[in-house]
Amino acid sequence: MNYDIIKLLNLETYNIDLDKSTLIKENNTIIYYVVLKNNIATCPKCGCTDCCIHDYRIKSIKHSLLIDKPCILKYKSRRFKCKMCGSIFYENNPFCQKDEKVSLQTDLLVLEKLRSHTATFISVAKLFSITSQSVINIFDKYVSCKRLPLSEVICMDEIYTKNMKPDKYICVLLNFFNGNIIDIYPTRHYLSLLQNLYRIPLNERKNVKYIVMDMWDSYKRVANDLFPNALVAVDSFHVLQHLNIAVDMVRLRTMKKFDKGHSKLENADMYYYMLKKFHFFFKTPYAKLEDKLWNVNKIRTKWDKLTILGYLKAIDGELTKAYNLAEDYREFNYYCDINNFEEDFEDLIYKFSNSGIPEFYEFTKMIIRWKYEIKNSFVFVKGKRLSNGKIESCNSRLKIILKSANGYKNFDRFRNRCMFAVNKDTPIRNYHK
Numbered sequence: 514m515n516y517d518i519i520k521l522l523n524l525e526t527y528n529i530d531l532d533k534s535t536l537i538k539e540n541n542t543i544i545y546y547v548v549l550k551n552n553i554a555t556c557p558k559c560g561c562t563d564c565c566i567h568d569y570r571i572k573s574i575k576h577s578l579l580i581d582k583p584c585i586l587k588y589k590s591r592r593f594k595c596k597m598c599g600s601i602f603y604e605n606n607p608f609c610q611k612d613e614k615v616s617l618q619t620d621l622l623v624l625e626k627l628r629s630h631t632a633t634f635i636s637v638a639k640l641f642s643i644t645s646q647s648v649i650n651i652f653d654k655y656v657s658c659k660r661l662p663l664s665e666v667i668c669m670d671e672i673y674t675k676n677m678k679p680d681k682y683i684c685v686l687l688n689f690f691n692g693n694i695i696d697i698y699p700t701r702h703y704l705s706l707l708q709n710l711y712r713i714p715l716n717e718r719k720n721v722k723y724i725v726m727d728m729w730d731s732y733k734r735v736a737n738d739l740f741p742n743a744l745v746a747v748d749s750f751h752v753l754q755h756l757n758i759a760v761d762m763v764r765l766r767t768m769k770k771f772d773k774g775h776s777k778l779e780n781a782d783m784y785y786y787m788l789k790k791f792h793f794f795f796k797t798p799y800a801k802l803e804d805k806l807w808n809v810n811k812i813r814t815k816w817d818k819l820t821i822l823g824y825l826k827a828i829d830g831e832l833t834k835a836y837n838l839a840e841d842y843r844e845f846n847y848y849c850d851i852n853n854f855e856e857d858f859e860d861l862i863y864k865f866s867n868s869g870i871p872e873f874y875e876f877t878k879m880i881i882r883w884k885y886e887i888k889n890s891f892v893f894v895k896g897k898r899l900s901n902g903k904i905e906s907c908n909s910r911l912k913i914i915l916k917s918a919n920g921y922k923n924f925d926r927f928r929n930r931c932m933f934a935v936n937k938d939t940p941i942r943n944y945h946k
C-alpha cells in the first residue's frame with residue numbers, strides 16, 4: 514500500500530522511510546507526511562561524520578503530480594548537530610532546491626506544459642494548484658534561451674507587440690529550413706539591430722547566403738553592412754500585399770462614384786453593391802477563387818466566378834485596367850523563371866508606369882527600387898523558393914502567446930517564452946536531478 518503511494522507520487526527513487534510516512538486526504542488535497550531514512554550525516558563544515566539529530570522541521574512542498582488534486586508533501590526534515598564543531602545543518606533534501614516551496618518534479622511538469630504556445634502562466638498555475646507567480650519564477654529560473662547558430666538562409670521579420678518596451682515592433686530572426694527562432698531583438702531599428710547582430714562572430718555571418726525580408730530599409734542596410742556574402746531576397750508575399758492595397762484603393766475610389774445618395778449614375782446601386790460584396794476578387798488570383806455559384810442577393814440570383822468578374826470588369830475602365838495589371842503581376846510572381854526575370858520584370862514596369870493610375874505610383878517606385886531583391890525571391894534553395902512563409906506561421910504562434918497573456922512588458926521573458934515554445938529542443942538549464 515505504502516509503496517503504491519510513492520510510486521504514484523513518483524518518489525520511488527527517494528530514500529523514503531515507508532513505515533514513518535503517512536498519506537491523508539484533507540478536503541480535496543492529498544497530504545503526504547514524509548520522512549526520509551536516517552543516513553549517516555556528514556558535517557558540511559568540517560567533514561566529520563559523528564553527528565546527532567538536533568531537531569526536526571516540517572517543510573511544506575507543493576508536489577502537483579496528480580493533475581486532478583493538489584498534493585502537498587509535509588516533509589519532516591532532520592537537523593543534525595556536529596559533535597566536533599557544533600554546527601547545525603539540514604539533511605540533504607531531495608524534493609526541492611533550498612528555500613523552494615515547489616518540488617523539482619513539479620517544476621519539470623510545469624516547464625513541459627509551457628512548451629506549448631497556447632499555455633499561459635495562469636492556465637499552468639491552475640493546472641498545478643500553484644500561483645502564477647510561482648510558474649513565472651520556475652520559468653525564469655530554468656529557461657534562458659541562447660541564440661541559435663545562423664543558417665545559410667535566414668528570415669527576418671517584425672511582429673507587433675502592442676505594449677512591449679522599448680519598441681512595439683520586435684524583430685524575429687528565423688532559420689529558413691526548420692523554422693526555429695534564431696533570436697529575437699527588441700527593436701527593428703537599424704542601430705539597435707546593428708549592435709545586436711554585430712556580436713555574432715564574422716565567420717558565422719559569412720556563412721549566410723540569403724536573407725529574406727520585407728521591404729524595410731533598416732533590414733537591408735544591416736544585411737549589407739554585416740553579412741558580406743548574403744544576398745537579400747524580398748518576401749514575395751509582402752510585395753503582393755502592397756499590390757493588393759493599391760488595387761483596393763482603386764476599387765474604393767471607384768465605389769465612391771456610385772455611392773448611394775450622391776450618385777445619379779445608371780446602375781449605381783448595383784455597381785456599389787457588387788464592388789463592395791466581391792472586394793476579394795480584386796485581391797485574389799482568379800485561379801484561386803472558388804469554382805462555385807456565389808450568392809448575389811441583391812438580385813436574388815447565383816453567379817459563377819466568370820460571370821461575376823465579367824460584371825465587375827464592365828463597371829469601370831480604369832478599375833479594369835488596375836485589375837488586369839494586378840493579375841499580370843500575380844501571374845508573374847507565380848510563374849516567372851529567374852532566367853526570364855529581367856525581360857518579364859521590365860515588361861511589367863513598363864505597363865505599370867504607363868497605366869496612369871495614381872494608386873500604382875508608389876507601388877511601381879517601390880518595386881523598381883527593390884528589383885534585385887525581388888529577383889532573388891525567385892531563387893530556390895534545397896528545392897524551396899525563398900520566402901518568409903516559415904516566419905508567418907511562427908508569428909501566428911507568437912501572437913497567440915502575446916494575446917493569451919494580455920501582452921508582455923518584459924522583453925527578456927517574452928523572448929524566452931517564444932523561443933521555448935517554438936524551438937522544441939530548447940534545453941532546461943540548471944536542472945540536476
Ligand SMILES: [Zn+2]
Pocket residue numbers: 556557558559560561595596597598599600
Ligand atoms: Zn563539524
